[in-house]
Amino acid sequence: MVNEVDSYPTKNSGRIPLCIFFKGARDVFKLDKLGSEIAQIAFPAALALLADPIASLVDTAFIGQIGPVELAAVGVSIAVFNQVSRIAIFPLVSVTTSFVAEEDAVQVVNQEEAQQIGYLEMSQTINNESKELIEEIGIPPSSTILPNSAESGFKPELLDENTDAPNSKHQIRHIPSALSALVIGGILGLIQAILLISAARPILKFMGVKSDSPMLIPAQQYLALRSLGAPAVLLSLAMQGVFRGFKDTTTPLYATVAGDVTNIILDPIFMFFFRLGVSGAAIAHVISQYLISIILLRRLMKHVYLLPPSIKNLQFSRFLTNGFLLLMRVIAVTFCVTLAASMAARQGSTSMAAFQVCLQVWLATSLMADGLAVAGQAILARAFARKDYNLVVATASRVLHLGLVLGLVLSIILGVGLQFAAKIFTKDVNVLHMISIGIPFVAGTQPLNALAFVFDGVCVAIVSIICLFMLSFSHGFFGIWVALTIYMSLRALAGFWRIGTGTGPWNFLWT
Template structure:
């Protein structure tokens, strides 16, 4: 890796604040879990079921960020603030509309959703209460998501970081007050989260539609319905992509569970470590979306290619660093998560996969960001579907072939190798920045 590049400052200016913003949510979730855990097993279980529901909701609607960033970024690169502003308004209107629909659906279908998620009878009442309270912040969550995408397009990740840290502090501060002082229990945790998210959404709206409106080129004009269609198309493509990815990882967990209790316990630890490390590289993916779209908007595909190349180098370097660090922690890290010797042994059997795949992960996650910046969403969807099918074949052979937990991680490795190969093809051929991958 070349030690310095003229693009490094831009990359770090975007990636470092993005990392802080990305980390804030999971950290506060840990705080929520710690507080609710003091209430007992049933409230904690009810929180766990709801966490899965709201995590999947975010996955479905994350196109509001990923679709907004490149559109705003291209307009900014083209020095067209009015078009950037129009893209922001469209994203916010769509976020509010979809958020209201999601709120209504969650309220009406709360019980069936919890049944599908496997909530037992003893979990149903507290889980239902939590879901219905937290669902009140559905529009707020999607407004926050769209606002993140907007500011990233304006090459600003500091503002979202500050707002995100702020409303998560509100959430964390309200948790003990509502849970214990007001004695609302699990419902208090839901209320704290909902209030915090509305504080964040209203802060973003204040900044975008009032305080920074003129600077950002935003005009308060209702968008024509047909101008929202491109966002919905991006949503379709990203849903197919993400559903294929999540489905593969879910299948991996299911196959690990069929191997045995020890195997699935070890897999859970390995998968959580994998997810945590992905967070670090996601910050580079955010920078990739913003910078690539900006240069393409300025009709400068050569600079887009150069900054993308530098981001690839950063992704590889971070991946190698994470892999080496993880390997150095091998003697102590498994024991931090479990004291069961059989689970530790099973985890060590697949530990090398987590280590060796880190450089590949760095390339893949940054590559995703580059493709999103180039708005190659249809290609990402098709490539992920094909790769997921290949990985699924390996995973479905785990039990018949007796491959055990190691076989499960060979399936995950197949997924990641397939992803890097499909991302590399248009990139190496040079067609991505010329016309986008089809």
């Protein structure tokens, strides 16, 4: 792979790291070894990431048939649930993916070295036995060809696959970070469930849902019931992080699709047949999340030992140290979207209902670029572990170009299609009018969103929060979307700046 990419830019060469943004731009659709690997990881990862947002869109469509108040109430509850979940999810999944990819890469290298040692020892044994046989027979050494010589044709790869040589494809692996992620995910899920169930009403009031608001009761019911699935959500996402570390995005895809199809089937049954309304939507979602967790756990047990040799093998301190930095960034970054939902809720149920539809479409389509980010993260983790900086640069530039193209395509599709698709979610004329105001922002920000998700840049929340307060009060619903556009623009620019200046993990570009 190293031979397929150019040398990475260095300070001594006089080239600026910013040039990696344009490196290999002509090869954006090239299905070479790198392109194929990105596609094999990113495509199922994007489908897996899209499965849940699509299920949420279906939930939104069903709930929208009940009425705008219920649609707005569920929107506030989802914003709260997602804010609390993402505080744990993104650091947990990102750290898990990187740690598992690194440990797996190291184990593969160690197994290859052990395999080579085993072959050499086997060859030496054959050589010694041949010498003893030659001496007994009395054949002159010059007329013999020993099995370990180049002329003998001895090839280790022709050995029987049932020998004792390590075979990583069929071994159950010892990955300490995998079990650590499951334990941490389960604990955080329980804490989240207890927090949201016990404090649902005051949290919703903080979000702008007043005591006399018609949104309060359905929002509280939905939030409390959906919070019962928090442990399953964090456990399933932790396991998805493990599979991503193995560069296996197909297994999470199957599990997520199975769970979300179940959710879509159960939604109308609980909501309309049993007449449970928004509570039925929450119950269907919780059942689907536990189904996803069970499927992933059964599959993971076939690949990883989930019982450590000792407690010391768990890596809680490593997770906490690395996850804390991500945690601070994620709190600030995700808080911007939650604050936007709060501002919309304070303007009434019509604004909140429109914001819920626009936000779900905005996030669902934007998360398609996150599939590229997953592929980039898995390949980069292995490349950094092997110090293959040429592959690092090639991967970063290729994923960036693909993300930009994806964002432009999504922008065109949403700009045209959402005008007609909005009626699927609601029939309310006032809500549809508010949605039409948000459509240009939902469509126009897709390229920025794609770059922001691919980069996952540093915290730019302070400026974004100030913009949200100022613009929402001065320009209402329109101002909220202007502020969110600024927020995503700053995230994308921060990512450009970080790589362009060679800071953080990209400091090797200046060495």
